[in-house]
Amino acid sequence: MNPTLNYQSIFVAGHRGMVGSAVCRRLQGIDDLRMITYSRSELDLEDAAAVLDMFQQEQPEAVVFAAARVGGIHANNQYPVEFMTENLNAQLATISAAYKTGVKRFLFLGSTCIYPRMAKQPITEDQLLASPLEPTNEAYALAKICGLKLCQYYRRQHGVLFHSAMPTNLYGPGDNYHPQHSHVLPAMIRRFHEAKEAGLPSVTIWGTGSPRREFLHVDDLADALVHLIQIADPPDWVNVGSGKDLSILELAELIADVVGFEGTIEKDPSKPDGTPRKLTDISLLRQTGWEPKIGLKEGIATTYQDFLSNSVAGTLRAV
Numbered sequence: 001m002n003p004t005l006n007y008q009s010i011f012v013a014g015h016r017g018m019v020g021s022a023v024c025r026r027l028q029g030i031d032d033l034r035m036i037t038y039s040r041s042e043l044d045l046e047d048a049a050a051v052l053d054m055f056q057q058e059q060p061e062a063v064v065f066a067a068a069r070v071g072g073i074h075a076n077n078q079y080p081v082e083f084m085t086e087n088l089n090a091q092l093a094t095i096s097a098a099y100k101t102g103v104k105r106f107l108f109l110g111s112t113c114i115y116p117r118m119a120k121q122p123i124t125e126d127q128l129l130a131s132p133l134e135p136t137n138e139a140y141a142l143a144k145i146c147g148l149k150l151c152q153y154y155r156r157q158h159g160v161l162f163h164s165a166m167p168t169n170l171y172g173p174g175d176n177y178h179p180q181h182s183h184v185l186p187a188m189i190r191r192f193h194e195a196k197e198a199g200l201p202s203v204t205i206w207g208t209g210s211p212r213r214e215f216l217h218v219d220d221l222a223d224a225l226v227h228l229i230q231i232a233d234p235p236d237w238v239n240v241g242s243g244k245d246l247s248i249l250e251l252a253e254l255i256a257d258v259v260g261f262e263g264t265i266e267k268d269p270s271k272p273d274g275t276p277r278k279l280t281d282i283s284l285l286r287q288t289g290w291e292p293k294i295g296l297k298e299g300i301a302t303t304y305q306d307f308l309s310n311s312v313a314g315t316l317r318a319v
């Protein structure tokens with residue numbers, strides 16, 4: 001018999017994105033579940049009237065909100081107006097339509113990158129708004145914090161189970177492999193793969209290699225999200241991470257090993273290192289009864305296979 005969910009219908013907002021598609025994979029095969037999805041061309045979540053209309057028609061019992069305008073430092077810095085307004089509009093339209101139509105459960109996606117710039121490490125949930133934000137993504141962070149807080153206020157004022165998850169750096173299927181705009185892990189997969197193919201003797205990584213970072217496979221995140229929408233009294237927001245970090249050099253060595261790159265790894269200390277450590281405290285998540293399951297090496301290996309098949313099929317995401 002297939003597993004079941006507490007709900008018979010669920011709207012996954014942003015189902016074509018990295019997180020939304022992982023949530024859909026996780027929900028596939030659950031008995032008696034109607035999954036509701038709309039692409040942006042079918043439903044622009046910034047269009048509040050259209051969003052309310054959809055909720056009235058479809059009557060979802062639960063929502064996972066994984067739609068967002070996301071981007072790297074450069075895009076965030078250059079387009080703060082779009083990052084703030086588009087995220088605020090889509091969140092407000094969806095959260096309020098969910099409340100108006102009696103949605104039983106709403107899970108909003110935050111991010112550990114909305115914690116303050118100098119958040120104490122490992123980052124606990126009470127660090128939110130405890131000190132100034134990172135200036136380069138302030139507009140995005142403020143918009144996301146509004147979404148998270150709006151869920152908390154609905155819960156407090158109206159007793160509805162609207163709450164949030166704060167994922168750490170993610171990797172896995174559907175990631176972005178753009179040569180300039182991608183995150184460190186997919187960027188390294190691409191660079192080590194291309195170096196192996198070209199027979200290059202070495203790959204140079206930025207900085208000293210010593211900053212420490214945490215990574216979570218997106219399928220682990222999706223599993224955690226499905227767990228969170230089923231527990232009776234979830235935290236208003238909870239970190240979702242692996243709880244383990246490693247240095248950028250260790251990450252490079254791991255990826256080189258998985259990819260089969262046999263050259264050397266050089267460092268370029270003239271390039272910036274960024275913050276020395278970024279790690280989330282996942283004690284609260286553990287207390288809710290969930291543990292990460294996908295080890296980093298195993299996760300990178302399956303991600304590399306996904307990278308290879310998408311490269312061959314010409315469907316690699318590079319935006």
Ligand SMILES: NC(=O)c1ccc[n+]([C@@H]2O[C@H](COP(=O)([O-])OP(=O)(O)OC[C@H]3O[C@@H](n4cnc5c(N)ncnc54)[C@H](OP(=O)(O)O)[C@@H]3O)[C@@H](O)[C@H]2O)c1
Nearest residue numbers: 014016017018019040044045046066067068109111167170
């Ligand atoms: N990826 C990470 O490492 C990471 C880490 C922590 C937290 N998160 C959080 O997880 C959430 C999802 O991130 P992601 O990496 O999955 O992003 P993504 O791959 O860019 O997916 C976002 C999705 O949202 C859709 N969308 C955006 N605005 C929309 C609108 N107005 N109407 C309809 N659809 C809209 C996009 O549609 P189009 O494709 O049509 O634009 C896209 O499919 C975000 O809140 C992000 O902060 C991600």
